[in-house]
Amino acid sequence: MKVVMDINYINMNEIEKFFASKKIRVTAMRLLIYKFLAEKEVAVTLSDIENAFEKADRTTLYRTIKTFEEKAIVHQIDDGTGITKYALCEKGCNCEIETDLHLHFHCNNCNKTICLTDHKIPQIKVPEGFISENVNLVVKGICDKCSGQ
Amino acid sequence: MKVVMDINYINMNEIEKFFASKKIRVTAMRLLIYKFLAEKEVAVTLSDIENAFEKADRTTLYRTIKTFEEKAIVHQIDDGTGITKYALCEKGCNCEIETDLHLHFHCNNCNKTICLTDHKIPQIKVPEGFISENVNLVVKGICDKCSGQ
DNA sequence: CTAATGCTTGCAATGGAAGTGCAATTATTG
DNA sequence: CAATAATTGCACTTCCATTGCAAGCATTAG
Numbered sequence: 001m002k003v004v005m006d007i008n009y010i011n012m013n014e015i016e017k018f019f020a021s022k023k024i025r026v027t028a029m030r031l032l033i034y035k036f037l038a039e040k041e042v043a044v045t046l047s048d049i050e051n052a053f054e055k056a057d058r059t060t061l062y063r064t065i066k067t068f069e070e071k072a073i074v075h076q077i078d079d080g081t082g083i084t085k086y087a088l089c090e091k092g093c094n095c096e097i098e099t100d101l102h103l104h105f106h107c108n109n110c111n112k113t114i115c116l117t118d119h120k121i122p123q124i125k126v127p128e129g130f131i132s133e134n135v136n137l138v139v140k141g142i143c144d145k146c147s148g149q
Numbered sequence: 150m151k152v153v154m155d156i157n158y159i160n161m162n163e164i165e166k167f168f169a170s171k172k173i174r175v176t177a178m179r180l181l182i183y184k185f186l187a188e189k190e191v192a193v194t195l196s197d198i199e200n201a202f203e204k205a206d207r208t209t210l211y212r213t214i215k216t217f218e219e220k221a222i223v224h225q226i227d228d229g230t231g232i233t234k235y236a237l238c239e240k241g242c243n244c245e246i247e248t249d250l251h252l253h254f255h256c257n258n259c260n261k262t263i264c265l266t267d268h269k270i271p272q273i274k275v276p277e278g279f280i281s282e283n284v285n286l287v288v289k290g291i292c293d294k295c296s297g298q
Numbered sequence: 299c300t301a302a303t304g305c306t307t308g309c310a311a312t313g314g315a316a317g318t319g320c321a322a323t324t325a326t327t328g
Numbered sequence: 329c330a331a332t333a334a335t336t337g338c339a340c341t342t343c344c345a346t347t348g349c350a351a352g353c354a355t356t357a358g
Contacts (some may be wrong), residue, residue, distance in 0.1 A: 132288050174325070
């Protein structure tokens with residue numbers, strides 16, 4: 001796939017180094033998708049990415065995201081809309097590590113889902129015999145932009 | 150649809166009264182599905198119900214569950230598997246009321262999802278400007294039955 | 299530099315779950 | 329019993345997730 005590289009080269013170099021550190025190949029598609037995610041403040045669906053890159057194949061986007069997920073570059077968010085969303089992991093975010101989970105906010109008005117990375121999930125107690133490995137917490141309501149009006 | 154009523158009649162009468170109090174009609178299908186849910190300790194998917202009542206149409210099961218949901222007889226659970234699950238509301242469970250939310254536990258081993266009705270969700274703080282209306286919390290790990298071995 | 303290898307991409311197709319329109323059936327009410 | 333309203337079953341449709349295979353491109357060994 002040929003793309004016009006109208007994107008910041010300095011940034012790109014950094015991303016390339018980042019990809020190398022994650023031991024994945026640097027491809028145009030991956031760079032573009034990474035950049036797209038980095039520019040968004042909200043979690044996106046596969047369809048969002050699809051619409052942003054209409055020339056690319058859905059499968060490629062899908063597998064790119066899956067690759068990112070495996071390498072802990074993005075994390076999946078299940079916000080209860082039924083559609084899986086994705087967002088870049090923050091610096092130092094260790095999504096694989098159970099204790100590092102932040103919560104997600106889903107706005108019922110604008111339908112956007114945001115990572116509240118500063119808001120760690122409190123310790124949840126589970127009954128005797130249960131072993132907690134992972135916690136998913138989604139708060140639904142009205143986001144700051146929608147409530148401000 | 151004709152069904153063999155090989156089920157406890159005394160129970161059935163109670164369920165009928167319950168349905169009446171919820172202002173929904175008593176039908177064979179609804180009684181059977183309610184009984185099915187009551188006998189399960191875990192949240193079930195539409196497919197689970199489908200497999201249990203192979204003679205019934207999927208649409209009927211689907212709409213029955215939707216009716217139950219509207220009348221706050223069952224509540225939906227989104228446990229992150231991507232498939233919506235349902236469980237009976239407990240006595241006094243007010244799923245419509247945001248403050249009454251309990252957490253759910255999803256076992257990564259047996260793949261079952263359980264309502265931990267005794268475990269209320271702690272108050273979650275959201276940033277300035279955000280309005281919390283609803284909280285969904287799913288803990289994943291190993292359940293008591295699977296960890297006991 | 300070139301060939302061999304392996305990862306990446308695109309196309310086509312599949313599968314599963316959710317949801318809807320309509321007609322037929324069943325229950326309720328007057 | 330007749331009229332009305334709710335419920336059920338069938339046939340589709342839509343949408344998202346996922347996979348197999350072949351072609352293309354990048355990396356490595358020689």
